[in-house]
Amino acid sequence: MAYKRHTDRLPIIPADAKEQNVTCHYCIVGCGYKAYTWPLNKQGGTAPSENKFGEDLSQQQFQDAEAWYTSSMYNIVKQDGKDVHLVVKPDVDCVVNSGLGSIRGARMAENRPSKVTGTQQQRLTDPMVWRNGVWQPTSWDDAMDLVARVTARVVTEGSEDDLVVSMFDHGGSAGGYENTWGTGKLYFESMKVKNCRIHNRPAYNSEVHSTRDMGVGELNYAYEDYTLTDTIFMVGANSMETQTNLYLNHMVPGLQGGAKMVVVDPRRTLTVHSSEQFAGAENVLHLAINEGTDMALFNAILTHIVDNGWGDADFIANSTFLDGEAVAQDSAVPAGLGSLEYAMQTCRTSLDEAADICGVSAVDIQKAAEWIAMPHDDGSRRKCVTCYEKGIIWGNDNYRTIGALVNIALATGNVGREGGGVCRLGGHQEGYYRPNEGHVGRPAEYVDQFLIRGLGGVHHIWACDHYKTTLNAAEFKRVHKRRSDMVKDAIDAAAGGTREQMVDAIVGAINAGGLFVVDVDIIHSQIGQNAHVILPACESNEMNLTSMNGERRMRLSEKYMDPYGNSKPDCLIAAEMAQNMERVLRDMGEDAYADQFKGYDWETEEDAFMDGYNAGNPEVTYDRLRAMGNNGVQEPVAGFENGELVGTKRLYADGTFDRHGRDDKKALFCAAGWRGWQAAGKAREQAAHKFWINNVRANIFWQNQFLDQKNEFIQDRFPYPFIEMNPDDMVEMDVNPGDLIEIVNDNGATTGMAYPTSSSKRNQVAMVFGSPAGSQGNVVNPGVNELVLPDYKHCWGDIRKLSHATAETAAISFKSKEVQL
Amino acid sequence: MKCNRMVDAGRRQFLRGGIVGAAGAAAATVLPAGQAKAQGLARVDYPSNRLANIADLVVNEPMDIEYPDADSPGILIKLGETVEGGAGPDGDIVAYSVLCPHKGWMLSYNAGDKTLNCPGHHSRFDCEAGGQQTWGHATNNLPQFALRIDDQGDIHAEGVDELIYGRLSNVLES
Numbered sequence: 004m005a006y007k008r009h010t011d012r013l014p015i016i017p018a019d020a021k022e023q024n025v026t027c028h029y030c031i032v033g034c035g036y037k038a039y040t041w042p043l044n045k046q047g048g049t050a051p052s053e054n055k056f057g058e059d060l061s062q063q064q065f066q067d068a069e070a071w072y073t074s075s076m077y078n079i080v081k082q083d084g085k086d087v088h089l090v091v092k093p094d095v096d097c098v099v100n101s102g103l104g105s106i107r108g109a110r111m112a113e114n115r116p117s118k119v120t121g122t123q124q125q126r127l128t129d130p131m132v133w134r135n136g137v138w139q140p141t142s143w144d145d146a147m148d149l150v151a152r153v154t155a156r157v158v159t160e161g162s163e164d165d166l167v168v169s170m171f172d173h174g175g176s177a178g179g180y181e182n183t184w185g186t187g188k189l190y191f192e193s194m195k196v197k198n199c200r201i202h203n204r205p206a207y208n209s210e211v212h213s214t215r216d217m218g219v220g221e222l223n224y225a226y227e228d229y230t231l232t233d234t235i236f237m238v239g240a241n242s243m244e245t246q247t248n249l250y251l252n253h254m255v256p257g258l259q260g261g262a263k264m265v266v267v268d269p270r271r272t273l274t275v276h277s278s279e280q281f282a283g284a285e286n287v288l289h290l291a292i293n294e295g296t297d298m299a300l301f302n303a304i305l306t307h308i309v310d311n312g313w314g315d316a317d318f319i320a321n322s323t324f325l326d327g328e329a330v331a332q333d334s335a336v337p338a339g340l341g342s343l344e345y346a347m348q349t350c351r352t353s354l355d356e357a358a359d360i361c362g363v364s365a366v367d368i369q370k371a372a373e374w375i376a377m378p379h380d381d382g383s384r385r386k387c388v389t390c391y392e393k394g395i396i397w398g399n400d401n402y403r404t405i406g407a408l409v410n411i412a413l414a415t416g417n418v419g420r421e422g423g424g425v426c427r428l429g430g431h432q433e434g435y436y437r438p439n440e441g442h443v444g445r446p447a448e449y450v451d452q453f454l455i456r457g458l459g460g461v462h463h464i465w466a467c468d469h470y471k472t473t474l475n476a477a478e479f480k481r482v483h484k485r486r487s488d489m490v491k492d493a494i495d496a497a498a499g500g501t502r503e504q505m506v507d508a509i510v511g512a513i514n515a516g517g518l519f520v521v522d523v524d525i526i527h528s529q530i531g532q533n534a535h536v537i538l539p540a541c542e543s544n545e546m547n548l549t550s551m552n553g554e555r556r557m558r559l560s561e562k563y564m565d566p567y568g569n570s571k572p573d574c575l576i577a578a579e580m581a582q583n584m585e586r587v588l589r590d591m592g593e594d595a596y597a598d599q600f601k602g603y604d605w606e607t608e609e610d611a612f613m614d615g616y617n618a619g620n621p622e623v624t625y626d627r628l629r630a631m632g633n634n635g636v637q638e639p640v641a642g643f644e645n646g647e648l649v650g651t652k653r654l655y656a657d658g659t660f661d662r663h664g665r666d667d668k669k670a671l672f673c674a675a676g677w678r679g680w681q682a683a684g685k686a687r688e689q690a691a692h693k694f695w696i697n698n699v700r701a702n703i704f705w706q707n708q709f710l711d712q713k714n715e716f717i718q719d720r721f722p723y724p725f726i727e728m729n730p731d732d733m734v735e736m737d738v739n740p741g742d743l744i745e746i747v748n749d750n751g752a753t754t755g756m757a758y759p760t761s762s763s764k765r766n767q768v769a770m771v772f773g774s775p776a777g778s779q780g781n782v783v784n785p786g787v788n789e790l791v792l793p794d795y796k797h798c799w800g801d802i803r804k805l806s807h808a809t810a811e812t813a814a815i816s817f818k819s820k821e822v823q824l
Numbered sequence: 825m826k827c828n829r830m831v832d833a834g835r836r837q838f839l840r841g842g843i844v845g846a847a848g849a850a851a852a853t854v855l856p857a858g859q860a861k862a863q864g865l866a867r868v869d870y871p872s873n874r875l876a877n878i879a880d881l882v883v884n885e886p887m888d889i890e891y892p893d894a895d896s897p898g899i900l901i902k903l904g905e906t907v908e909g910g911a912g913p914d915g916d917i918v919a920y921s922v923l924c925p926h927k928g929w930m931l932s933y934n935a936g937d938k939t940l941n942c943p944g945h946h947s948r949f950d951c952e953a954g955g956q957q958t959w960g961h962a963t964n965n966l967p968q969f970a971l972r973i974d975d976q977g978d979i980h981a982e983g984v985d986e987l988i989y990g991r992l993s994n995v996l997e998s
């Protein structure tokens with residue numbers, strides 16, 4: 004029986020309620036919302052003069068009404084120490100979403116911590132230290148002193164290479180320019196930490212090296228390009244679910260305006276189904292290729308375009324490198340780069356060859372090439388916007404596959420022009436501003452393996468939960484737990500000792516192979532179970548936060564409530580950590596080293612913003628961003644005129660390319676040679692197991708469900724991670740809807756709930772990633788590419804039934820997710 | 825397929841609600857300062873509206889209804905199989921709002937899998953699972969109308985379990 008909140012009415016927002024700008028802190032689209040707050044003992048009325056919207060709320064509001072909000076958009080939170088009403092609802096005037104809310108963002112209010120309504124009581128309020136066999140709350144000073152003393156001992160007795168750091172690099176949530184700067188300054192300026200990794204991958208590296216090496220930054224268009232184009236070319240992405248309002252507010256109007264759509268994905272996604280409804284099935288071409296074969300498809304499309312003379316000759320002549328090889332393949336560059344002619348020597352693939360590799364017809368591949376590049380009947384060039392995401396970013400042969408896709412956009416001149424662009428769609432918002440990370444090296448250290456090999460002594464973790472979101476997770480968890488337990492045991496054994504004795508005991512355990520773990524997060528996460536010190540952070544809107552979205556639209560998302568308990572912004576936690584390092588190092592007589600930790604006298608997140616982002620972009624201030632509201636400004640900011648920040652609608656509009664740093668500003672093509680499975684162990688695993696275990700996302704969950712795991716609306720729908728499965732496979736294995744099943748291979752095992760899906764192919768299942776109740780990463784092998792990009796998407800296993808449906812799973816809907824109109 | 829039969833709108837209950845509101849407002853003006861009393865009840869006062877008689881229902885053919893007033897369209901349906909929360913002798917009669925709780929578009933019934941579907945943004949709700957959103961953008965499951973069936977087989981709606989789209993009070997208040 005479906006979860007109901009039994010709300011029969013909500014407080015009305017009074018006319019004088021405070022209004023704050025909010026950018027949704029979940030996905031990269033960054034929808035505009037407005038937060039309204041007002042005192043607890045006040046309320047608005049139904050008369051137009053009595054409410055914020057000037058509407059007669061005694062009457063029914065109709066479709067797409069601005070003045071309606073629902074219970075998930077309401078809460079009671081603390082603001083300046085007082086409890087206030089809060090409504091967070093979509094902003095009809097934001098050009099990104101035009102008033103549309105998503106199933107994620109429209110629950111932002113409900114997912115705020117509240118001591119009054121009891122929501123999100125899992126949020127951390129105070130620092131905690133492993134003490135006497137449990138985590139005990141303590142003061143910031145006590146916790147920070149222990150962190151600094153152990154860290155300082157380890158990096159001075161050994162080196163900074165003994166400090167391993169996992170840190171987010173994204174915007175939104177608890178990321179953003181303020182917080183990436185705070186952590187970046189600590190680890191890349193005060194220190195030169197190179198054994199670090201990012202929240203979703205086991206090294207500190209780009210997810211899209213090749214497009215950058217080709218000169219093309221990965222976020223180069225404007226969302227309006229979807230409405231100005233002739234064809235939307237989507238690869239390895241499912242935007243209806245994962246960039247919902249980009250799809251609904253920009254792609255759908257494009258489709259309804261006559262654009263065609265090509266979708267490359269082994270799975271028939273909801274985006275394919277919905278696009279067929281919006282555009283007509285005859286205007287949607289779904290290329291359901293064999294998993295991992297995207298590159299061969301792109302090469303054939305490119306070959307067909309070039310051989311038919313559909314390339315953009317002027318663009319190629321003026322904007323791309325023409326003189327053979329520009330960059331040779333080597334250990335840091337997994338494919339040669341150069342002119343189109345040079346790349347074609349490697350990329351040339353016939354339609355039939357690709358059909359054989361990809362498992363789709365040559366006719367359909369040709370049709371895709373025609374939709375992408377064949378000139379219109381009047382001879383004018385066809386516009387095509389290309390978008391891609393995890394299907395190839397976390398896919399087979401990341402570097403060459405993305406390079407092969409960008410080749411098509413370059414050959415057809417679809418970069419920097421209206422209706423063009425070749426862009427990743429993104430996960431989180433962006434919000435990266437850090438000192439140069441060149442010391443990390445390329446390829447960067449494979450940090451998970453570094454830890455598994457027993458290296459490193461201290462692990463600082465910032466808002467990452469590798470238990471749920473890394474590859475080879477089963478082994479990683481076993482080793483991380485064993486090593487951190489050694490330190491816990493040492494702490495327990497030293498109970499009652501002085502701080503010096505405790506630090507000695509911890510360092511002794513580290514030297515014996517243990518790992519001291521500091522976890523900075525908003526909740527007590529799964530990897531946090533291994534922590535010795537836990538530091539509570541706050542999120543966007545509990546602090547001011549700046550980020551940019553997938554069209555580089557930068558906004559200030561305003562603070563409308565207090566940080567929960569004694570939690571703090573990550574940037575201020577980093578500053579405090581730096582100050583403690585300075586103090587402890589000075590006590591140790593390491594004055595020169597201590598001096599490196601100066602420069603963190605920040606009182607607020609705005610101070611961190613000014614110290615970092617503003618120093619590099621002096622036009623951009625909080626006041627100016629606040630004035631730009633939810634429409635913000637598209638980066639890079641070009642100036643400040645007539646009281647407004649001046650942005651840049653799309654990159655490379657002048658036909659020059661600079662992301663690779665080349666003086667000639669010419670874009671390069673990628674010699675994307677197909678080589679089958681690139682990562683170690685994939686071919687063998689595929690041969691050994693029956694099922695391909697696709698790793699997918701769902702609109703209902705934000706990332707690893709860190710908040711949603713305590714949201715009843717979400718957990719009622721999917722109490723276990725769903726595993727979409729062909730009904731015939733289910734019948735064959737005597738699996739019923741909602742039964743718990745186990746996926747097993749040599750890497751480990753994971754569990755989920757069978758969800759019958761008639762559009763799933765036989766012997767292919769799609770498991771939602773990152774679930775607290777079953778990590779898909781457990782069964783993903785450690786294979787990565789030359790630059791340590793993981794291939795999460797390619798994993799094979801066997802499936803067995805674990806249990807019949809539980810009382811929870813038996814009660815939920817197992818019908819098709821595809822709309823039937 | 826939809827039927828467009830009229831329902832008894834329960835006008836008497838709505839009028840009574842309006843009169844109570846007016847009397848309350850008048851009373852407030854004469855109470856001495858410092859002796860204010862709360863007006864109304866903690867929860868909205870739902871009308872009991874006759875929607876139809878069991879004999880009017882055909883299995884898997886929804887009947888258009890309105891509850892709790894004419895601006896809140898819904899459907900009444902005999903599903904043909906017992907469901908949790910279903911009314912009637914077969915435990916298979918349910919009623920739902922048909923305003924999508926995402927953006928208020930009118931849902932349409934798909935008899936094939938007994939779901940309500942939104943043409944605007946493709947959300948869909950399972951009529952056999954209490955209106956659970958099978959997939960979609962709404963942050964509420966679909967409001968379901970509580971039903972009571974009397975000795976004559978008349979079906980009455982008497983409550984709602986979620987906020988109906990487009991109103992901040994399920995029973996509109998002046």
